[in-house]
Amino acid sequence: MSSQLKPGTSNACNIIALSLACEVNDVLRDISPRWKMQVLHRIAAGTNQFSSLKVAFPSLSDQILGKRLAELVSDKLIDKNIIEVKAPKRIHYFITDKGLELLKIIDDLHKWGLKWRDLL
Amino acid sequence: MSSQLKPGTSNACNIIALSLACEVNDVLRDISPRWKMQVLHRIAAGTNQFSSLKVAFPSLSDQILGKRLAELVSDKLIDKNIIEVKAPKRIHYFITDKGLELLKIIDDLHKWGLKWRDLL
DNA sequence: GCAATAACTCACCCGAAAGTGAGCCTTTAT
DNA sequence: ATAAAGGCTCACTTTCGGGTGAGTTATTGC
Structure with missing residues (x-):
């Protein structure tokens, strides 16, 4: 990173x-980093454009979303297809195998959190 | 937290x-938080006193160690036995079931990191 | 000829987290 | 009488990361 x-x-x-x-x-x-795993999860679920991710997370700003996407790409957790180079650009993001494996562990973490939430 | x-x-x-x-x-x-999982891991491995944890992590200051221990206790990832109340106090920390389950997932994360490190 | 769209990037600000210096408490050893 | 041990806590400063405003690019539609 x-x-x-x-x-x-x-x-x-x-x-x-x-x-x-x-x-x-x-x-x-x-x-x-904030929103990062969230965004990764969304991309895995098929939300594959900048603009649709913005809709998915209304309180996430363009700037942070851009930053997170760049991080995810440089971490090789996601990759991107450039559909249209000229403006308005069109880019499709998709999760990598590395990202998928990470998400499984994040999901375990999530389950762990739910299991012990308000328990004892 | x-x-x-x-x-x-x-x-x-x-x-x-x-x-x-x-x-x-x-x-x-x-x-x-920095050092937190590290400290948890160490406690799980049997390093159970403030002073021995300090030895284990020479570049970790007393203050941060104290803070992390307090967080771990309030998260119920560790618990403590008060051996001696009067100064010099003696307290033994030990990991809880919740903490143990978390460590397993952290270990998966670790393995994942090693697997994909410098790999394509 | 102005706005909208898609996907960003740059420069700046501010709050939160990390780190630092000092001090506290009581007992035992020097 | 002073220092060390053990486990902290408080107040302060520095650094980092998240958030915001504005600007860019080229095309299409009003």
Whole structure:
């Protein structure tokens, strides 16, 4: 993922320390940005255009949606087909195998959350 | 989890929108704080005191460790036995069933990360 | 000749999370 | 009488990420 970290800061050092300690942190960082897994889930469900995703998430702004889509693509969780290059552009997004496998685990996480919600 | 959100901000509104859209966001928010799953994993592995956790994670400060432990307890992912009330206090942490089940999923996430790391 | 459409990108702001310095409590050892 | 041990908490500063406003591109319809 594209993270803007000022090198040399204690913050950046700790990120490095975390990664060395355990690779799962990279994964957690990649999946935790707001709306990201939501959008991935939607794309898996067949909502495959920028504009229809906007409709699906009315409180998500264009800018953040664009950012999340770019992240998902660079993470190779989704891929895109360029249908029309000239404006108005048309692009179709679709989930990759990597993304599908991730979604299964996210779904386990979801079930876990429901199971223990308000329990004991 | 204890989150300090100023009500009425667009930020807070979006958190609410996210929660309504899908409960998995709450879970993602709970597991993504830095060091948290790391610490949970360590406790599961038997490192059960504040001071020994400090040794296990040299670049993690007392303050953040304290915060993470408090979060883990309030999430009921760990519990604590108070061995000695008077200073120097002695407290043993241990993982709960809820925490154990979560760790299994985190481990899946870890495996997923390794599998797809540097793969196409 | 103006607006709308689709899919973005840039520059900026602000709140939240991460990190830091210091202090607290009581007992035991020096 | 002072320091260390063990487990924190408070107040403060810095960094990061989410959110917002505006602008871009080229085509089609009014």
